[in-house]
Amino acid sequence: MADTSSNATISMTNPTLPLFKGENYEFWSIKMRTMLKSHGLWDLTENGVPTTDLAPIDTAKRDAKALFFIQQAVHESVFAKIAAATTANEAWTTLKTAFQGSSKVIAIKLQGLRREFETLSMKQGESIQSFLTLVTAIVNQIRSCGEDLSEQIVVMKVLRSLTTKFDHVVAAIEESKDLTTYMFDELMGSLQAHEVRLNRSEEKDDSKAFYTKGESSRGHQQGRGRGRGGGRGRGDHGGRGRSKTSDNQHSPTKQLKKNVECYYCHKFGHVQADCYKKQREEGQDIECYYCHKLGHVQADCYKKKREEGQASFVEEKNNQPRLFIAKIDEESEVSHIWFLDSGCSNHMTGFKHLFEELDETYKKTVKLGDNKDIHVEGKGIVAVQTNNHNTRMLHNVYYIPQLSQNLLSIGQMMDNGYTISFKGDNCRFSDAETDQTMAIVKKTMNNMFPLEIEKVKEKALAAKEVSPSELWHLRYGHLNMNGLRLLNQKKMVIGLPDIGDIGLCEGCVYGKQSKLPFPKDQAMRATKVLELVHTNLCGPMEVESMGGSKYFMLLIDDYSRMTWVFFLTYKNEAFGQFKRFKAMAKTQTGAQLKALRSDRGGEFQSKEFKQYCESEGILQQLTTPYTPEQNGVAERKNRTVVELARSTLKSKGMPNQFWP
Incomplete structure (x- = not known):
């Protein structure tokens, strides 16, 4: 006994404190308020140290203890807000103002919660469990803001907000219960039990029929009403009663019933009205629904277990194919x-x-x-x-x-x-x-x-025959037919046949739709390699590539129209790729890059990009904002590359992540 008392004293002296990390302040404050009250420290925390204190030393110790509890119950990221607080009341008020808001903020928050509570209604197809969980969450938030929301208001709100399939149970509750004393927990239990019965009664005869050995031999013990094992229909015994047909243990109703808690014995799988323990303690005669003997229930029936041992859900020795759907509307x-x-x-x-x-x-x-x-x-x-x-x-x-x-x-x-x-x-x-x-x-x-x-x-x-012209059109990424004819005339591709008309290409229609071109005047063009290079960055793409790329950057030589494509994960990689291109172009051609034309994107106007161009003697030609026509070479090449990838993907039915 001495050890137990000592352990209890230590536990109360060093309680386990709820840790506050900046979220769910309302729930944390409730836990802390309860803990501080249990130590007799809540008055000091809420009202501060009284000015007319008869025992200032003792009060100071209690206040320091309350402040210590508050400091230990917050995360390091939150502790900075109360580090300068010297009293428990100051620390508590600081946290309340920071995370719950001032009285004006709380009033506004309450207004929104009241509106949400008043307009709340159960949706068609929504389970009673999910609806009541939502109601509980809103009610707890309202109460944590200081408003006293009575059980009766919550109960009457729930009864008003249910769907029409609960009308008869609502009427029964309103007639049989005193709503001024009816508790929300009782209402939850009644509604959940009713939903289980409702779902069970909605099982139809036209759903899937599962094969079990000897099932047809048990089909004559019918009677009208819910069978002792769930059977329905009027049979040899007539009247209303329970048949012996056993429930399908794999039905959705059984699965749903597993989640129901009995409010009498607090076990899952049945409701209070069917509670075996309650019936036994109240002296009721218990009849087994299977063998009709008294003293046990169907789940404990020895005869049922013995007979079911001779049958199985599917005969293992019978390898004939099964057809589980027996009847459909x-x-x-x-x-x-x-x-x-x-x-x-x-x-x-x-x-x-x-x-x-x-x-x-x-x-x-x-x-x-x-x-x-x-x-x-x-x-x-x-x-x-x-x-x-x-x-x-x-x-x-x-x-x-x-x-x-x-x-x-x-x-x-x-x-x-x-x-x-x-x-x-x-x-x-x-x-x-x-x-x-x-x-x-x-x-x-x-x-x-x-x-x-x-x-x-x-x-x-019938397999579609692909003509040689269409095949080469596909091989060259849906290149236009005049381009293919030019390649053939110049003998630039070995094995390229004479190109005829292929008609309408569906991939080109999907991939190359656009508005009419913008009118343009004759512009000055470069006369040497690398005299002028056009660049543009395209992205981010809707679908990230297999390699993680979201952008691509084009660099086009104005004189030769040679094009380089670089794939980027982030836009800030453009500067590094440009430096690589500049070094490679100089080595390969021996010429110096003289001018770079681009839009005013941030990747081309960064401080390091400008400094690099100045140090290398590269002239930056920036277009006027919202005027892509001034950099038409890059914009059109952008379109060519995108349409090439899009047409190829569409024609082959490939996923979009293969665009690079």
Whole structure:
């Protein structure tokens, strides 16, 4: 006992202090206020040292202790603000003013929080948990600013803000509860339990049917209402009651129920109304929903565990392909809709006209969700068209005439180099190598994922013959046809054939669209190499290159039109690249660079750039602001380079990060 008392004294003397790093001041101040009150130091901290103090020495020690606690509870970055404070009240007031604001700032902040609280309402599709979490956060912020927001105001606000699917439970609460004493925590528990029941009742018969051994033999114990294991329908026993059909342990409702806490025993997985401990302690008779014996619940039923040991979710010894989707709405029976299926061994369709190639000698048997066998009458290839008009081949697709829907096997898609990811209500198909999104499928109300893809017309499957002229046009980065003809006439390229008309190039149309050229007068041109060099910097690009480049800088000799391209990660690298170019050009040509024409970008007007040009005797010709026409050579070359890269990427369908 002595040791315990000693440890408690040490713990109270040296408490664990919440560390304040400049964020979430409201929560930190609440923790500190509680700690200071527990040591009897809050009055000194809040009001300061009284002027008429009967025990000044003792008060000074207590004030120093409170100041010590505050100093130890702040990070070094915050400590500088209170380093000069000599009393706890001075330090506390300084922090409050700095991080919470003056009374005027707090009033403005409260006004915004009140408005947010008043306009808050639950969105369609939003879970009750996320909505109540948002309400709690706003209420805590309002209270931390000093406003007393009662439980009754919060409760009535929540009841007003719920969606229409909670109307009946709101009416029940308003009729059965006294809202003047009803607590917010009680309301949270009631709403969460109601949402669990609501989600369970919304499960439809047309959702996916999973195959389990012996399932069909348990289908006659029905009754109307929620079954003892979740079954629905009117059966041999009639009336309202619970059937023996066991719940699917993998259903979304079960997963949701795992997150629900019982307010009686504080365990997860059930609500207070179904609490086994509460029923046992209150003397209620407990009946097992499985064997109908008293004294235990279904989760502890020995008979259920023994019988389930003889059955499995999927028979391991049976290697027949499974078809997990057993029934789909009749409205969905359209040949261009494919349903995603994680349990399907292969792609399957019942529409023969979709096949480009079909081997009808291939025979196989597929097992349905109701344990029935249907026959595969062929296997072949289906050509489909994606949203970006690319043709994709679905190989090893089973032809099953009895099937009225198309099923897309997720496993087979992954084996073929696709990545499938689920987030929220969306399923994303992407290429595993390039991460390019191929399709995004949205979940429907009955928890299905229908993908609409069109059959490719026959003419689209024929390979396009590329003429020699078009091939050389592509090889030279979509160079204009007159340029190619000039190369042929001058015999400048070995093997270049006579260039004919290739018609419309789709890559050029996408990559070279522009407005009409700006009218220009005849300008003076250089008569020697390096007499005048044009430069310009382009970027930042929307997509960073594979090497991390965001910009490129062009340097064009006015006389020869020789062009150099340098790729940059940052604009301040332009000066270093220019020095490299100047040294290289002098070594290669023996000529001196005399003039450099550029716009007034900061990279060309820096102090070091100007000093370097002056020391090397280079004349800087700067264009008039907002007049790119004065440096037209660089601007047009800029466009040529960008269009070359863009046209090449578009024509080949390559990702934009390959632009350098």
